[in-house]
Amino acid sequence: MEQKLTPLIAAGIVLGIGLGGFFDGVVLHQILQWHHMLSSVRPLTTVSNMDLNMVWDGLFHAFDWVMTVAGIALLWRAGGRDDVPWSSNIFVGSLLMGAGLFNMIEGVIDHQILGIHHVKPGPHQLAWDLGFLALGALLFLVGWIMLQNKTVSLKAHQ
Numbered sequence: 001m002e003q004k005l006t007p008l009i010a011a012g013i014v015l016g017i018g019l020g021g022f023f024d025g026v027v028l029h030q031i032l033q034w035h036h037m038l039s040s041v042r043p044l045t046t047v048s049n050m051d052l053n054m055v056w057d058g059l060f061h062a063f064d065w066v067m068t069v070a071g072i073a074l075l076w077r078a079g080g081r082d083d084v085p086w087s088s089n090i091f092v093g094s095l096l097m098g099a100g101l102f103n104m105i106e107g108v109i110d111h112q113i114l115g116i117h118h119v120k121p122g123p124h125q126l127a128w129d130l131g132f133l134a135l136g137a138l139l140f141l142v143g144w145i146m147l148q149n150k151t152v153s154l155k156a157h158q
Contacts, residue, residue, distance in 0.1 A: 016098020
């Protein structure tokens with residue numbers, strides 16, 4: 001029987017996107033309070049702007065929740081298949097790729113193109129934004145390397 005890696009990889013990437021978003025939302029939006037979803041275009045200077053940012057932060061968390069649930073559902077389906085090998089390296093590598101994709105996509109769209117918020121607004125905001133993108137690229141690259149190493153190893157044993 002040929003083993004298929006795609007279902008486990010897809011589950012890890014989707015779950016990684018959701019968890020990466022939750023990390024951003026919980027740590028940067030809520031704990032550190034460096035930014036909120038629209039804080040560069042609607043600064044937290046009025047109650048109305050605070051309310052609007054809170055709603056958009058909630059919508060952002062709803063997206064993260066949907067991606068996390070979808071990733072869990074994909075993982076559950078993959079787990080029920082005999083032709084999907086279980087590999088911590090493949091799953092963790094896929095999670096890292098998903099979290100990295102989240103950072104890169106969100107960082108380019110929200111921070112650079114739309115400019116609706118920045119990682120840490122202020123005198124060095126571009127450095128923080130570029131660091132966020134670099135972290136995303138690093139997470140993706142480490143995850144991709146983990147997948148390459150384990151994929152070669154699995155194919156050698158077939």
